[in-house]
Amino acid sequence: MLRFVIRRILWLVLVLFIVLAITFILMHLVPGGPWDREKALAPKVVEALNKRYGLDKPLWEQFFNYIGGVLHGDLGISYSRSDRTVTSILMEGLPKTATLGVLAFILAQALGIPFGMAAALKQNSLIDYISVLFATIFASIPGFVLGILLMIIFSVTLHWLPTSGWGSVQQLIMPVLCLAALPAAQSARITRASTLDVMRQDYVRTARSKGLMENVVRVRHIFRNSLIPVVTVAGPELANLVTGSFIIENLFAIPGIGRMFVQGIGARDYSLIMGSILFYAITIALLNLVVDILYAAIDPRIRLE
Amino acid sequence: MADTARIDVVAVRPHHTIWGDALIRLRRNKLAMAGLAFIIFISLAAILAPLLTPYGFADQNYDAILEDPSSKHWLGTDQLGRDTFARLIYGARTSLSVGIFTQFIVLCIGLPIGAIAGYAGGKVDNVLMRFVDVMYAFPDLLLVILLSSVFRGTFFGGSIYMLFLAIGLVAWVNISRLVRGQILSLKTRDFVNAARAMGGMGNYITWRHLLPNALGPVIVSITFNIPRAIFTEAALSYIGIGVKPPNPSWGAMIQDGFSLIFAKPYMLVFPAIALALLMLSFTFLGDGLRDALDPKLRR
Numbered sequence: 001m002l003r004f005v006i007r008r009i010l011w012l013v014l015v016l017f018i019v020l021a022i023t024f025i026l027m028h029l030v031p032g033g034p035w036d037r038e039k040a041l042a043p044k045v046v047e048a049l050n051k052r053y054g055l056d057k058p059l060w061e062q063f064f065n066y067i068g069g070v071l072h073g074d075l076g077i078s079y080s081r082s083d084r085t086v087t088s089i090l091m092e093g094l095p096k097t098a099t100l101g102v103l104a105f106i107l108a109q110a111l112g113i114p115f116g117m118a119a120a121l122k123q124n125s126l127i128d129y130i131s132v133l134f135a136t137i138f139a140s141i142p143g144f145v146l147g148i149l150l151m152i153i154f155s156v157t158l159h160w161l162p163t164s165g166w167g168s169v170q171q172l173i174m175p176v177l178c179l180a181a182l183p184a185a186q187s188a189r190i191t192r193a194s195t196l197d198v199m200r201q202d203y204v205r206t207a208r209s210k211g212l213m214e215n216v217v218r219v220r221h222i223f224r225n226s227l228i229p230v231v232t233v234a235g236p237e238l239a240n241l242v243t244g245s246f247i248i249e250n251l252f253a254i255p256g257i258g259r260m261f262v263q264g265i266g267a268r269d270y271s272l273i274m275g276s277i278l279f280y281a282i283t284i285a286l287l288n289l290v291v292d293i294l295y296a297a298i299d300p301r302i303r304l305e
Numbered sequence: 306m307a308d309t310a311r312i313d314v315v316a317v318r319p320h321h322t323i324w325g326d327a328l329i330r331l332r333r334n335k336l337a338m339a340g341l342a343f344i345i346f347i348s349l350a351a352i353l354a355p356l357l358t359p360y361g362f363a364d365q366n367y368d369a370i371l372e373d374p375s376s377k378h379w380l381g382t383d384q385l386g387r388d389t390f391a392r393l394i395y396g397a398r399t400s401l402s403v404g405i406f407t408q409f410i411v412l413c414i415g416l417p418i419g420a421i422a423g424y425a426g427g428k429v430d431n432v433l434m435r436f437v438d439v440m441y442a443f444p445d446l447l448l449v450i451l452l453s454s455v456f457r458g459t460f461f462g463g464s465i466y467m468l469f470l471a472i473g474l475v476a477w478v479n480i481s482r483l484v485r486g487q488i489l490s491l492k493t494r495d496f497v498n499a500a501r502a503m504g505g506m507g508n509y510i511t512w513r514h515l516l517p518n519a520l521g522p523v524i525v526s527i528t529f530n531i532p533r534a535i536f537t538e539a540a541l542s543y544i545g546i547g548v549k550p551p552n553p554s555w556g557a558m559i560q561d562g563f564s565l566i567f568a569k570p571y572m573l574v575f576p577a578i579a580l581a582l583l584m585l586s587f588t589f590l591g592d593g594l595r596d597a598l599d600p601k602l603r604r
Contacts, residue, residue, distance in 0.1 A: 015438065015439050015442045016442070018439050019439065019442050019443055022439075022443075023451065026451045026452065026455050027451065029455045029458075030451075030454045030455050030457075030458065031457065031458030032458075136336075136585075136588060136589070136592065139588065140532060140581075140584045140585045140587070140588035141581045141584060141585065142536045142539070142540070142580070142581075142584065144540065144543065144559075145577045145580050145581045146581075148559060148566075148573050148574075149574075149577060149578075149581075151566060152570045152573065152574060156566055156567055156570050157570075163566065243444040243446065243447065246446070246447070247446070247540050247544070250543075250544055261447060261450075262450070262544055265451070265454055265546070273451075276447075277444065277447060280444040280447060281442050281443065281444065284442060284444065285442055
């Protein structure tokens with residue numbers, strides 16, 4: 001187990017290095033530079049700025065300077081946000097992105113698991129059809145289309161909720177709903193499929209035939225076993241929520257990390273782009289690692305190696 | 306007598322192929338057929354766009370700015386006096402071609418990489434799959450954004466071809482993993498062993514036995530990839546790094562209408578609903594194909 005975790009973390013460090021290298025190359029291939037303005041700056045000024053931020057050095061040197069900084073926890077300085085450090089910018093965006101992601105994740109599981117299970121236990125009933133229909137619809141409608149429709153209903157027509165911004169509970173409702181729709185649908189589908197599968201297992205038949213009450217069979221045998229596949233997709237789901245939120249952040253004007261990334265691309269803010277990609281890649285990798293460990297912990301049939 | 310009776314029994318059972326069976330099952334699936342019908346409907350509207358509307362997607366008319374839907378402009382006009390209906394059906398061209406042509410790039414990269422990794426195994430497999438792992442570590446939408454910002458500076462920047470490439474270069478990863486897994490599991494099956502025992506060579510076995518049998522899941526996966534690519538294009542155009550204006554795109558229409566959400570909400574509703582319905586149709590079709598092609602359900 002420990003060896004597995006250590007190996008995975010070493011591999012992760014290598015992957016992150018490659019991800020940063022690819023990002024670095026792509027970023028510098030993007031035409032234009034951080035000093036492009038409507039009114040061109042004097043060449044002397046550009047030269048001085050490049051010198052100050054080390055952009056006059058050869059690219060490979062810039063890259064290794066950056067990596068050296070990252071190893072010391074220094075993500076560099078943002079060029080577009082008046083010299084603030086990238087770490088402080090990301091730390092400002094993180095609580096917003098994380099709040100959205102975690103709330104949406106909880107809501108998604110709270111809706112998806114019960115509906116998926118109810119659908120399976122009462123297969124081919126009305127609740128089954130309704131769950132499956134909604135799960136299919138929400139699995140295929142993108143969050144930002146849902147966001148626009150919600151905005152038109154709740155903000156424009158009913159005037160119940162503010163369209164955008166950050167700070168109040170009312171401003172959270174629509175973005176969280178939009179983000180939760182897809183993972184809720186996925187969880188419902190997977191819970192339904194795995195519950196149907198577990199219900200046909202021999203140990204469930206045994207439990208029933210030895211005279212256990214239906215509720216005990218459901219809670220102790222069906223429920224616990226059917227959640228295993230739900231856990232495996234929970235990691236990618238949470239990672240998708242964190243990374244996928246950037247389009248929702250843009251739609252609802254929430255100053256999270258995703259919105260900063262998009263603004264960073266527009267401003268050729270090299271260190272902000274690198275910092276946010278690094279943040280996303282680490283988040284995805286760590287969540288996947290946690291899920292793998294959790295998976296082995298709840299299912300003794302799985303051995304990590 | 307007994308003989309003829311037996312021949313009769315044989316004769317009433319028609320010959321079934323995998324694909325014939327799948328087609329029958331697909332036809333029975335109402336949701337999948339509804340999805341297919343909508344996709345055909347939108348495709349026809351996109352192809353016949355010049356016949357359906359007298360307006361071009363970029364025709365500006367400053368005498369008809371922000372008009373409500375009328376007999377002249379079925380879905381109204383935008384802030385530049387462009388006809389919304391025209392932009393919507395020309396925008397379907399963008400969405401559909403991104404959705405479909407991206408898959409050619411996905412197949413061109415993903416199919417060979419997956420097939421080689423699965424068939425060769427060993428070191429080759431290891432190297433290819435580690436590369437795929439690195440691709441997986443990237444937040445995919447962000448990589449597409451980065452790639453399209455890179456391509457913007459080239460001669461095809463802001464064109465639809467740029468989007469094919471940017472999305473295709475990121476989306477092939479799933480297919481390669483899928484093909485590899487399929488080939489690995491097919492490789493040990495008896496019919497492949499039999500073919501090898503009869504002297505079949507590597508290439509022959511890959512092309513004659515492995516790839517055709519892996520085709521079902523690939524088709525299903527491609528069908529599910531199409532709505533994802535359509536969404537990616539809309540999202541990129543929405544944040545302003547997709548197709549260059551005035552080229553029509555549903556994502557760009559959503560962006561254009563966004564500032565007027567209170568005054569003219571239907572400017573947003575039409576492209577949003579069109580996008581949702583098209584993606585839903587592809588998902589229904591994909592679900593139907595998956596059920597139809599799954600041999601475990603074969604009766």
